[in-house]
Amino acid sequence: MNLKSTIIHESLKLFSLNGFSSTSMQDIISAAKTSKGGFYNHFSSKEDLFFQVLDEGRQIWREKNLYGIDEVKEPLDKIQKLLENYKNRYLIDTENFPGGCLFIMFAVELGDSHPHLSREVQKGFSGLKAMLKRLLDNGYPSTAAYNGISTDTVTEIIFNGMLGASVSYSLDKSYGALDTSINALIDYLDKLKKNQKQEED
């Protein structure tokens, strides 16, 4: 583990705990057991670090949440697998994200004050939402609304459910509530599947 990746990983934790703005260079330097010289030899600024931490965070997000998803065939089952990963592999990962989901922290704290940073964060959320929508569209036999519930609606429910669960979890760090919330989403999805089956019969 070289110094650069040590700095990135320590920053990942600190940002997840205290946010970007509230984490000082001193905090980062102390956590990575280095100095100003050591830091600025690898990063041009704190913002430069931000983008590299964001990249690393995204990679970990994908590793955790998309784990084993390729082996699943049905689009709706892929979403279920994603939700299970989100609960059992991602949010639970206090090693990388001791303070909870990094992206929600960034999105909330940087929202209006640092638009050029927050824009980059938003892309991730749009990507997730688009992925959910794509899977849902593929999972339905036709693009037409089903049972009065459009895929847009289902997308929003699941997407917001994931965000809300993450905020909830970072509030009280209770795995029980997290489990309940995500299982409820899986159940919601499951009922859609069943109803769909009925229509096909």
Next chain:
Amino acid sequence: MNLKSTIIHESLKLFSLNGFSSTSMQDIISAAKTSKGGFYNHFSSKEDLFFQVLDEGRQIWREKNLYGIDEVKEPLDKIQKLLENYKNRYLIDTENFPGGCLFIMFAVELGDSHPHLSREVQKGFSGLKAMLKRLLDNGYPSTAAYNGISTDTVTEIIFNGMLGASVSYSLDKSYGALDTSINALIDYLDKLKKNQKQEED
């Protein structure tokens, strides 16, 4: 409007936009068109201001979200009214909360770094969750699980849905997505009601 409440209301907006930590005394003083002397004549510290802003925020939250809820009789209809208020009166209120929900901002940014502040914020969330659960319990004929879905599960779904919708909304400020998400929650609740009716018949 005296200076003290001017400071509180300007701080409310600034905290909603940029958070507590990232809002400087200078920002507050400039927004309230006063000086250090003016500020510290009414508040003992920035933390003191925090608690008074939190109180004011809560009062506004109640005014907006509980509006007309007493006129509604059925517990589940009360929740529906709450959700409608949340969407049409609360999150939309850019006058008081230009950056989105103040409490989510506080909860996320203060979470692990300022536990004694965040603890006070959490109380509000616990209160909302407890209120939802109480209404749901009262809305069901018995406390027993219904159709395999416990009131705990429904509570989590609606609670997290509200949180998620708020985060979503502060991300892209799109009323359309907000409308879709909350309507989906209302729909979810409505289906529960209908199924309940069927069981009673």
Next chain:
DNA sequence: AAATCGAGACCGACCGGTCTGTTTCTTGTC
């Protein structure tokens, strides 16, 4: 005349970032 209110100079601590100096590693030459 006394009390309250508000303006703003001032304080030490800390912010992100620069710069200089030292140590450590890499590379070319014999």
Next chain:
DNA sequence: GACAAGAAACAGACCGGTCGGTCTCGATTT
């Protein structure tokens, strides 16, 4: 393999600016 030369990596003093908070003092009210 020995060794000098250069580059790269790192430590930490230092910089101007800003942080939250204090203090003095003039203005206003009662």
